[in-house]
Amino acid sequence: MTPDNHVDLQPAARDNLWMHFTRQGAFATSDVPIITRGEGAYVWDAQGRRYLDALSGLYVTQIGHGRRELGEAAAKQMAELEFFPIWTFAHPRAIELAERLASFAPGDLNRVFFTSGGGEAVESAWKLAKQYYKMTGRPNKHKVISRRISYHGTTQGALSITGMPAYKSVFEPLVPSTVHVPNTNFYRAPEHGDDPVAFGRWAAAQIEDAIIAEGPDSVAAVFLEPVQNAGGCFTPPPGYFQLVREICDRHDVLLVSDEVICGFGRLGEWFGAIKYGFQPDIITCAKGLTSGYAPMGAMIASDRLMEPFLEGNNTFLHGYTFGGHPVCAAVAMANLDIFEREGILDHVRQNEGPFRDTMNKLSDLDIVGDVRGAGYFLALELVKDKSTKETFNDDEAERLLRGFLSKELYDSGIYCRTDDRGDPIVQLSPPLICDQSHFDEIEFILRDVLTRAQKML
The missing domain is CATH 3.90.1150.10 (Aspartate Aminotransferase, domain 1)
Structure with missing residues (x-):
């Protein structure tokens, strides 16, 4: 060569x-x-x-x-419609891709909000959680719980959710209202290091303890990766996510599955939530959606979270110029075609x-x-x-x-x-x-x- x-x-x-x-x-x-x-x-x-x-x-x-096929899909879309925003108007590729992602997502996660990448998807999920609770009569629910050493992005909100102090200190003050709990590193488990099931119960209980300490009326969401990236691929102990789901339901807290890395086959399923058998309220994703051939991310939310926005003049006051970009959406569709065909x-x-x-x-x-x-x-x-x-x-x-x-x-x-x-x-x-x-x-x-x-x- x-x-x-x-x-x-x-x-x-x-x-x-x-x-x-x-x-x-x-x-x-x-x-x-x-x-x-x-x-x-x-x-x-x-x-x-x-x-x-x-x-x-x-x-x-x-x-x-x-993969030349993805470049050809981009060129074809550029010749047809190179760009148009999905602000009030829609275009075919964004509609088609939203329908396809909804079909892959578990349960009633049918509402797809496109972004340019993963950090924007995380940012969108937090903003949705806060506005949703304000619109449904619980305006004080705004805090987020995530895990130590976790990484969720670099925007001011996503960085606040991130659980790595060294990444954050030079940008402080950040967005307040984030709380961090122990992760699921069983190799260095501080409790129940010889029993993964008991360790999972302990780790889930740390989330509930944090919700109670902060006050359930103030906590909006828990952000977790199915397999935590930062720190080195921490997998969930048996039953962990099922317990977290029960805890979130008990305290009226949204469960966000951050699948920016874990989604689109990395764990052998469309989403890690499917692999580990739990139902999130929101999925955030990016990266593998296009296999990197174009920048694109998405927040996939439940029908329940869309309901208040279907009434009257209510609007999710949030968006991105390039969210749902027609060329990126066409590339994503071609990428997913390869997934299914191969x-x-x-x-x-x-x-x-x-x-x-x-x-x-x-x-x-x-x-x-x-x-x-x-x-x-x-x-x-x-x-x-x-x-x-x-x-x-x-x-x-x-x-x-x-x-x-x-x-x-x-x-x-x-x-x-x-x-x-x-x-x-x-x-x-x-x-x-x-x-x-x-x-x-x-x-x-x-x-x-x-x-x-x-x-x-």
């Missing part, structure tokens, strides 16, 4: 491009990695080197890279066991304390002492993750995530088209790099 033929982009990359969540100073003396093309489960950089995309971009490219959900369900089994092989390394997750969404928690589960201090985590693993994994031909928002992890979220050959390649590269990482401890 020869390098892509283009001008040297390094000066402009350093001088003009402000990358997201990036230490810009890291490139003062080194080149910015520039990815120029992708095909299937792989991407190539400007020097022609190939990398297995074991993170699906950022939990996004469900059907893999280079049996993507069945493929994930059939291969999630082999994927997990292959990654479990890495448990024989002293540095790998836990392998957890669901579907095509796994994390390896790294530890300093496996027998005691001792983790790394901040300096050690910095040297391990950013000083060694990030570069070595990339140089070894794999794109994945090393993360220290909780305890240090390596996170894996490959395209949903991947099979055993890709799992073996991931395991082979991780084994080599993690073995070398052990020697530097």
Whole structure:
């Protein structure tokens, strides 16, 4: 494979491009990695080197890279209607996609509000909850409960819901009225570490305790991911979501399933709520909706939440210029066509066991304390002492993750995530088209790099 033929982009990359969540100073003396093309489960950089995309971009490219069919769908839509807002007016693609998403969503989640991405979907859900309660005679219900270390977006509201103080402190004061409770990290369970069912009851009870402490008349919603991303793929204990649903019903609180990552096949179902058998009042989603071929998100709400807006002049006083964009909606429809035609959900369900089994092989390394997750969404928690589960201090985590693993994994031909928002992890979220050959390649590269990482401890 020869390098892509283009001008040297390094000066402009350093001088003009402000990358997201990036230490810009890291490139003062080194080149910015520039990815120029992708095909299937792989991407190539400007020097022609190939990398297995074991993170699906950022939990996004469900059907893999280079699907010309989606580009053709976009071009066809641009020639017909390139843009029109869904403010008072509608257009065919938004209508068709809304109907399709409603058919996938569980229960009576039939009302689809389009956004440009996941953070906007979360923001929309909180605003809907607050306005809904004001319109139905409970104006003081405005607070949100979410979990520690959780990530729900970067807008001021979504960042307030996010449970990571380090991400928030530089932007304070944020939107008030958010409360954070323990997450479902069973590996480090503070209670009932030998009984997942009892641990689930304990974790759910923390939500009810928070609602009671704040006052049920003040709490509007609980925001939870089916599998929590930040911290490393915390799965729900048995019965956890059923208990949370009962708690929310008992106190008249909305349950929001944040499926920005978990939706559209990542866990082997259209939505994680289906996998874990619970009924949310709202689903927030994005990423896999278009497999990243166009930016789009959605808030999917129950018929009950729409009811007050069907009366008289009532209006949800909220919207986005690009929500329901015709080109993005056409791309989403083509993406979902591929899902159904190629049996993507069945493929994930059939291969999630082999994927997990292959990654479990890495448990024989002293540095790998836990392998957890669901579907095509796994994390390896790294530890300093496996027998005691001792983790790394901040300096050690910095040297391990950013000083060694990030570069070595990339140089070894794999794109994945090393993360220290909780305890240090390596996170894996490959395209949903991947099979055993890709799992073996991931395991082979991780084994080599993690073995070398052990020697530097």
